[in-house]
Amino acid sequence: MGEVIVATSPWCKTCPTAVRQWKELASRYGFTVREIDVGTLEGRELAVKLYIRSVPSTIINNQVVHVGVIDRRAALALLREHGVVTSSSSY
Numbered sequence: 001m002g003e004v005i006v007a008t009s010p011w012c013k014t015c016p017t018a019v020r021q022w023k024e025l026a027s028r029y030g031f032t033v034r035e036i037d038v039g040t041l042e043g044r045e046l047a048v049k050l051y052i053r054s055v056p057s058t059i060i061n062n063q064v065v066h067v068g069v070i071d072r073r074a075a076l077a078l079l080r081e082h083g084v085v086t087s088s089s090s091y
Helices: 015-029 041-050 072-081
Strands: 003-008 032-037 057-060 063-067
Touching: 003 015, 003 041, 015 032, 015 072, 032 041, 041 057, 057 072, 063 072
Parallel strands: 003 032
Antiparallel strands: 003 057, 057 063
């Protein structure tokens, strides 16, 4: 089972939408979503490690794969591409 990390910040107006969207997909496809605030120690370390400069940033397999709110079809394509869900999973 895979994991999606969403780097967020409390001041970000689009972050809650991005997190909600990933969590909806997670409940349907059985992966986990973890939200990390870039203002925390863990979040700052992640931001430095992955060169995150904007939020929301979506991370899969230790790689930033998208910045901003993503549409569902593109999100599912990323999940398949990175092996989080199988290619047989239907939308």
